[in-house]
Amino acid sequence: MGNILTILRKELLDTFRDRRTLIVMIVIPLLLFPIMLNVATRISARQQKKAEIKILNLGLISRDNAPTFKDIVRDHKDIRIIEDIQEDRIPDLIQNGRLDFVLVFEPDFDVKIAQKQAARVHFFYKSSRETDISKKRIINLLSSFEDQLVSERFLALKLDKSITDAFQIQNHDVASIKQKIGEVIGGFLPYIFVIFCFTGAMYPAIDLGAGEKERGTIETLLTSPANRFHIVMGKFIVILLAGITSAVVSVLGLYFSIRLSKDIPPELMDSLLKIIDYQSIALVFSLLIPLCIFFAGLLLSISIFAHSFKEAQSMMTPLNILVIFPVFVGLFPGIELNTTTAMIPVLNVSLATKEIISGTIEFKLLLLVYLSLFVIAAISLFFCVKWFQREQVIFRSN
Amino acid sequence: MIVVEKVSKKFQLSRKQKREMRSRTNQNAIWAVSGVSFTCQPGRIFSLLGPNGAGKTTALRMIATMLIPTEGSISVCGYHTVNNSREVRRKIGFLTGNTGLYARLTPEELVKYYARLNRMDTTVFEKRKSELFDLLDIHDFANRRIGKLSSGMKQKVSIARTMIHDPEVVVFDEPTVGLDVITSRSIIQLIKNCKEQGKTVILSTHIMGEVSLLSDDLAIIHNGRLLYNNSFENFKLRLSASTVEDEFIRIIEEAPGNTRTASGPNKED
Numbered sequence: 001m002g003n004i005l006t007i008l009r010k011e012l013l014d015t016f017r018d019r020r021t022l023i024v025m026i027v028i029p030l031l032l033f034p035i036m037l038n039v040a041t042r043i044s045a046r047q048q049k050k051a052e053i054k055i056l057n058l059g060l061i062s063r064d065n066a067p068t069f070k071d072i073v074r075d076h077k078d079i080r081i082i083e084d085i086q087e088d089r090i091p092d093l094i095q096n097g098r099l100d101f102v103l104v105f106e107p108d109f110d111v112k113i114a115q116k117q118a119a120r121v122h123f124f125y126k127s128s129r130e131t132d133i134s135k136k137r138i139i140n141l142l143s144s145f146e147d148q149l150v151s152e153r154f155l156a157l158k159l160d161k162s163i164t165d166a167f168q169i170q171n172h173d174v175a176s177i178k179q180k181i182g183e184v185i186g187g188f189l190p191y192i193f194v195i196f197c198f199t200g201a202m203y204p205a206i207d208l209g210a211g212e213k214e215r216g217t218i219e220t221l222l223t224s225p226a227n228r229f230h231i232v233m234g235k236f237i238v239i240l241l242a243g244i245t246s247a248v249v250s251v252l253g254l255y256f257s258i259r260l261s262k263d264i265p266p267e268l269m270d271s272l273l274k275i276i277d278y279q280s281i282a283l284v285f286s287l288l289i290p291l292c293i294f295f296a297g298l299l300l301s302i303s304i305f306a307h308s309f310k311e312a313q314s315m316m317t318p319l320n321i322l323v324i325f326p327v328f329v330g331l332f333p334g335i336e337l338n339t340t341t342a343m344i345p346v347l348n349v350s351l352a353t354k355e356i357i358s359g360t361i362e363f364k365l366l367l368l369v370y371l372s373l374f375v376i377a378a379i380s381l382f383f384c385v386k387w388f389q390r391e392q393v394i395f396r397s398n
Numbered sequence: 399m400i401v402v403e404k405v406s407k408k409f410q411l412s413r414k415q416k417r418e419m420r421s422r423t424n425q426n427a428i429w430a431v432s433g434v435s436f437t438c439q440p441g442r443i444f445s446l447l448g449p450n451g452a453g454k455t456t457a458l459r460m461i462a463t464m465l466i467p468t469e470g471s472i473s474v475c476g477y478h479t480v481n482n483s484r485e486v487r488r489k490i491g492f493l494t495g496n497t498g499l500y501a502r503l504t505p506e507e508l509v510k511y512y513a514r515l516n517r518m519d520t521t522v523f524e525k526r527k528s529e530l531f532d533l534l535d536i537h538d539f540a541n542r543r544i545g546k547l548s549s550g551m552k553q554k555v556s557i558a559r560t561m562i563h564d565p566e567v568v569v570f571d572e573p574t575v576g577l578d579v580i581t582s583r584s585i586i587q588l589i590k591n592c593k594e595q596g597k598t599v600i601l602s603t604h605i606m607g608e609v610s611l612l613s614d615d616l617a618i619i620h621n622g623r624l625l626y627n628n629s630f631e632n633f634k635l636r637l638s639a640s641t642v643e644d645e646f647i648r649i650i651e652e653a654p655g656n657t658r659t660a661s662g663p664n665k666e667d
Contacts, residue, residue, distance in 0.1 A: 002514075002517070003515060006511065006514040006515055007515075010500075010507075013507070014500055014502050014503060017502040017503075017543075018502060214498075215498030215499075215500075215501075219492065219494065220492060220559065222462075222464045223463070223492040223569075224512060224515040224516065225484050225488045225516055227483070227484060391464075391465055391466070392409075392410060394464075395459075395464075395465070
């Protein structure tokens, strides 16, 4: 035990002095989400505002139809009507940005309206995320024009417009706020901590395994009185702590980015803070520990096998995708925590987190998740220890 | 004292190695060391001489408990390297020319780390560290990160790390390879000091100058087999008009067919 502690202490000191590891383990997880969230919300808000206040060039071919519509549009100073356009040039004018939208009223529009028939208006636009906001402004104008025409028809028939409403649907969602928000947050949370748990453990694992081989320090360590079990356990615990630290820091980063965000309405913020109670947090982190043990064992085994830092890195990078895939599957509709999914590592963490945050976790299934995770963690650790004792692995030659 | 008795070491070949060797052989394994026996006495320097790939490093790694012999046995200071490996490691100091150091630690932290692994008493450690740091002139850079030291300074730290627990047996595996003349000289001086202190010294090298300068006993190894094992005085008697290097080459060239197979250490293909 003394030797494990000695190795652990030295490896921790060595790891915390490695700038690259610190950046991957602490700085990126802590700052990535606040920065991403902040930048994304600012860009989105700016684009929305830009689209809302933009003066739109609306091409209009009315052929003397719908004078009322023209009056409605003229009341809006942020919409400029351009009437002198050729119909066959409409697509070009929109594509090259001279016009934002074009409305073409069919020649018999007013006749059909007078005959209480459905008249037709052609709406030309170039679809994009940016034009969607502006498009709504034109659609709102058309809707209010249509409302006006429909009201006139009802008035002529001496009918109340509400006659078209045969019944109204009154929605009563029995899902609590905790369940509704919990499902979203609980689905997103594993994405963060699984990725960061893996990447945070990755660099220390490479450094303490392949890095040690590459530097030639492994020989001197192997000739010290510490036996191989002590050496591998000392290294393993450091990698485990790095993974846990990274995952915890990433969640803290997310928490602070939500707390510091000015764009989240206060009611939503209150709800968010209410649903994340200490019990849920404790349960989620209790899932994280066996998961980190599994990752640490896996990563250290690969690192010990690799000849060099570079080889270990190229072996581990594709694993990122393999690790994130089960989390991604956990977000598919219809995939729920049951006795089968509870036994699939990583996927079970993703699904269990969702249910823990929503407050709907079943104790029996949670036990199955723990069982599955601890079994795979034990296998991973056992394999790692055995692997480190193999001469062919430690002194693997090119 | 080191006693090596009929030791052999077989390595399984990887798929890649098999592919590379297919043109020459169909074997699945290779004998890196075959039936080697020798004894290293305290207060004497035992030189293990051989060309690259002769099996020197494998033999030393078995002595230092890093590798387990496939056949035969080794004892260091009376402890069996397989059954009492931890005791053996307590008695050993291991230094190679390409030994790496932890770049982010300071020399002070590094020697303390190895002292702790050797369960050294704090007072004994402080005294020993002070002696070594005085001897090697390390004090000035004792608290600087090793990564920022010159190669000469690093080698001094390596020596301090090897000797901190005052080992009875010191294993030098090509200790001067790639080092400049001044640093090499400090290593050679260390080897001489170890001998004077009555330690058992085993030196693996292919540098003839070092052999002539340091050896009390000499073994020549080639293709995993011991071709010569006697005192260096007796070896010199064989030289007549030739040099140590000429005699070494003659012994290597006159060695019987030495291709080894996986079927056994002493069998030919």
